[in-house]
Amino acid sequence: MSLSGGGLVLRPFREEDAPALIAVYRDETLRRFTRTPVNDPAEAARWLELQRRGWAEGHRYSFAVLEPRDGRTDAPAELVANVVLKRAEPGGPAAEVGYWTAAAARGRGVAPRALEVLTGWAFAAFAADGLVRLDLLHQVDNAASCRVAEKTGYGLRSVLPALPPEFPLDGHLHSRSA
Template sequence: MLIELRAPETSPAQGLALRPWCADDLDALLDAYRDPVLRRWTRVPVSDTAEGRRWLDRALRDWDDGRRYSFAVLEDDADGPRLVANVVLKGVTPGEPAAEVGYWTAAWARGRGIAPRAVMTLSGWAFERFPGLARLDLLHQVDNVASCRVAQKSGYTFRETLPARPPFPLDGHRHSLTAA
């Protein structure tokens, strides 16, 4: 797949590239999921090679099905591109005005503004790629204070508190970004 989002050097995503996940990302994915904080907030476990392969296979299938668009977020460092995050556009349905954005950040990349930059880049891509899309939602549990900050820094406005529903044990926040 040849889609890559590399932001212009003057954009907030300077130094980041977003591209679809590929089989070669298995080791980096497993490294990221060794983090207990990441595992706490994600629903699909990746604790061994088999689960990692299933995760990557699903990401590729979802692109083919047009249901979800997951991007590996890479940052250039001295040794070349390094995985720092994942961003995903979920629930894009023709004729529906809203979809959802999700993300996670690898432990070694937190606190440097990577998540907001990647979410903003994905959001711009989504509005450009899907002309009927009018709103993107970013959802998180109420106790995930870091995700609340990411939503705000990404330009998403707090809209409401949602009641808990499986698999989430606590209420959640819905933040939204509307198309320009």
């Protein structure tokens, strides 16, 4: 399965994405806002297995976001981001979206474009299953994620209190309805 829009291609992660994943995770900013390290081939394999298992079990749909190099459709695409739909309660009315963007792709609108594709897919794919709301959470110090949420129509619903040690800072809860 693959999705496309905004000059991007979204598809499930594959084993051959491991080297690009390791390279992306070298970025300190990304590491600060993610919880699972990917430093070497073994950690990349574990991360990729978590994504594969999420798809198989129907509760986590993680997409590699690819962009053709130099805007050429005939050029190989590079990994520029990740977007994910998390359904803690399959069949429930709400799900969570998340994302990260590779350092080299930041500031070019990759995250909003990818999130818009994911949002459209999620509401279409799970409408019959009762999905009517998507939530987006981020730490209050992640201004870039706040901008992505606003650009893609995820309105700020509330400020969530910190839950140390896993969530040491307050967070924002943004939501978008179908």
